[in-house]
Amino acid sequence: MIHPVKSYIARKQKYQANHFWKTKYGKKLSELKNKYDGQTCFLIGNGPSLRTEDLSVIHNNDVRCFAANRIYNTYDKTDWRTDFLVCEDGYVLEEIQNNVNAMDCEYKFIPMYLNWDKDIIIDNAFYFNQSFFPDSSGRCFSEDITHDIICRGTVITTCAQIAIYMGFKKMYLIGVDHNFSRMTDKNGNLIINNGVKDHYGVEKNADENTKGIFNVDNATQAFMDLKKFAEAKGVEIYNATRGGKLEVFDRVDFDSLFK
Numbered sequence: 001m002i003h004p005v006k007s008y009i010a011r012k013q014k015y016q017a018n019h020f021w022k023t024k025y026g027k028k029l030s031e032l033k034n035k036y037d038g039q040t041c042f043l044i045g046n047g048p049s050l051r052t053e054d055l056s057v058i059h060n061n062d063v064r065c066f067a068a069n070r071i072y073n074t075y076d077k078t079d080w081r082t083d084f085l086v087c088e089d090g091y092v093l094e095e096i097q098n099n100v101n102a103m104d105c106e107y108k109f110i111p112m113y114l115n116w117d118k119d120i121i122i123d124n125a126f127y128f129n130q131s132f133f134p135d136s137s138g139r140c141f142s143e144d145i146t147h148d149i150i151c152r153g154t155v156i157t158t159c160a161q162i163a164i165y166m167g168f169k170k171m172y173l174i175g176v177d178h179n180f181s182r183m184t185d186k187n188g189n190l191i192i193n194n195g196v197k198d199h200y201g202v203e204k205n206a207d208e209n210t211k212g213i214f215n216v217d218n219a220t221q222a223f224m225d226l227k228k229f230a231e232a233k234g235v236e237i238y239n240a241t242r243g244g245k246l247e248v249f250d251r252v253d254f255d256s257l258f259k
Contacts, residue, residue, distance in 0.1 A: 013116050020129040021146040025112060029126055036064060037167030042240075043159045044082065046070060047177030048050070048197040049242045054096045054174060054254055055080035061258050064168070066159040070096060072103055073201035079108075083107060086159050087122075088130065088151055091115050109162060110147075130241055151217055152222035160237070170236045173241040174254060175200065178219065178246035187219035223248040 020026045040073060042058055044050070044067040052074050058065060059080035066080035069092050084107040087093045087100060093114060099122035100108065101123050114120040131148040133140060141157070142150050145165045149158055156176055181196045190213070209248065227248055230237050239246055240254040 017112070017129050020112070020148065021144070025127040026129075026146040032126075032145075032162075032166050034167035038169050039064060039167065040170040040172070041066060041163055041168045042172050042174060043156050043163065043176070044068075045073065045156060045176035045241070046073075046199045047175045047176050047179075047241070047244060048200055049244055050074070050175030050200040051242065052077040052080070054242075057258055066163060068155040068159065069093075070099075070163060070199070070201075072099055081105065084109065085164065086155055086162065088158050089119070089120055090156055093120055094118060094159070096156065104162065106216055109158075111151075141229045152219070152225070154219045154222055157222050157226050160230065164233055164235055169234065170238075172238050172240045172252065172254075173246070173249065174240050175243070176239065176241050176246055177244035178216070179212045179222075179244060180216075181210075183214045183216045185215070191216070220246075220248065 011171075016023050021030070041064040044055075044065055046067075047070060054076060056078045059078065064083045065080075066084040066086060067091070068086050069131060071082055071085065082105060084098065085105045086109045087096075088111055090111075090113075093100065097120055106124075108122050108125045110120070110125045110127055112127040113130060115125075115127060119125050128145055129148040131142070131150045133150050133152050135150070139150060142148050144169050145162055149161050150180070151158060156173065160171065178199050179193075179196055181193055183191045185191060224245065227237060237249050238252045239249040240252050240257065242254065
């Protein structure tokens with residue numbers, strides 16, 4: 001028999017998830033609508049191509065940035081700090097919760113379910129309702145993040161949904177290598193390349209016991225859908241990553257951006 005208190009909590013959480021824009025969390029997100037209308041931002045991945053020298057250039061030019069997860073690994077090598085931190089992987093956040101709380105970052109975006117189901121508490125977080133693609137309506141991405149944000153298996157697309165809602169009109173990707181030592185394709189085949197490094201500042205790559213393996217074909221499709229979604233809203237996205245294997249967005253040379 002389900003405990004009546006647990007049953008009540010479950011019903012309350014389900015109602016809040018279905019009416020998230022009415023909750024205090026949804027109302028907090030609504031305050032960000034078009035806050036940075038017309039501005040440019042960077043979406044920063046944690047790939048091995050990421051250079052702290054480039055982050056310092058961005059810092060010196062005062063451009064807003066979205067980053068994810070263990071981006072704090074760069075902080076001892078640069079004065080740059082991310083403006084917006086996004087974490088959506090529960091396995092990762094369980095490990096780095098204390099580090100995330102210690103970060104001096106005004107905007108931290110965290111899925112609400114991690115608070116409900118895993119008791120993960122991030123100070124002053126902007127909690128969002130996480131959905132998954134495809135849903136019954138066939139939506140690829142969320143038009144309104146006060147209702148939900150659609151997870152597509154790569155945190156960069158979550159960053160982009162938030163950035164578009166906040167009004168940014170031009171975005172540059174860096175550190176988005178789109179390539180890991182262990183990946184799966186759309187048929188579930190495992191692709192192994194031991195010569196590839198997975199992340200910036202991490203010497204040891206993921207092994208066969210990792211809790212999540214990157215699905216390269218699904219992520220590629222997510223980026224293709226993001227390109228269409230952004231173009232329909234008049235948003236430009238360029239790839240300024242040094243190398244990597246993401247060829248969905250037009251390439252630009254990072255060194256040319258601030259000349």
